Amino acid sequence: MKQYPSIPKLLNTNHDIYTFDKIDGSNIRCEWTRKTKSFVKWGSRKQLLTSDQGAIADSKELISDNFLDELNRIFIDQRYDRVLSFFEVFGADSFAGNHWEGITDAVLFDVSPYKKGMLPPREFLKLFSEVDTPALLHRGKANSQLVDMVKASTLEGMTFEGVVCKGPYERKLGHPIMFKIKSRAWLDKLKNYCGNDGRLFARLS
Numbered sequence: 001m002k003q004y005p006s007i008p009k010l011l012n013t014n015h016d017i018y019t020f021d022k023i024d025g026s027n028i029r030c031e032w033t034r035k036t037k038s039f040v041k042w043g044s045r046k047q048l049l050t051s052d053q054g055a056i057a058d059s060k061e062l063i064s065d066n067f068l069d070e071l072n073r074i075f076i077d078q079r080y081d082r083v084l085s086f087f088e089v090f091g092a093d094s095f096a097g098n099h100w101e102g103i104t105d106a107v108l109f110d111v112s113p114y115k116k117g118m119l120p121p122r123e124f125l126k127l128f129s130e131v132d133t134p135a136l137l138h139r140g141k142a143n144s145q146l147v148d149m150v151k152a153s154t155l156e157g158m159t160f161e162g163v164v165c166k167g168p169y170e171r172k173l174g175h176p177i178m179f180k181i182k183s184r185a186w187l188d189k190l191k192n193y194c195g196n197d198g199r200l201f202a203r204l205s
Helices: 055-077 121-127 144-151 184-194 198-204
Strands: 017-022 026-033 038-043 082-090 105-113 136-140 162-170 175-182
Touching (some): 017 121, 055 082, 184 198
């Protein structure tokens, strides 16, 4: 099952972009097939889900209960045969992949139909307008004003971590142009969490 691509921090100011709230949680990917009308494979960010992964594994039921009926309708309407869906799961006290109070919520943040690649943000928003997805906070260039607002946590509608910006579909990548911007407050909390472990900070930031 394809992993979600790593999102770079390097800004791209050449294109109009869609800026989405970045939910601080854990990545769950699941494969849907028309034949079964259900999710047939599950994975976390880098491995298939196993029952010993605690709250992350338990999120399968949460996703199925909250999303499967509506996604069945959309995927069948679009005549998809196989789809990889990407969710972020989180709870009230989630931070940097930890879920101390458990996982209670999920949002769908990307969809990749088989042989089609990741959907461009405009198509994603159109198809999944009735599904829980990260809030769209801005459209336009990633200018210095946007960057400053994200870093200062003053962009309206933004939660704690920051934003993910998505632009035009890049064929050689197989997905839209993407980059992320983190808030200073979130990065400061991560520094305290990581202590002197610079490698951990670099991996999580």
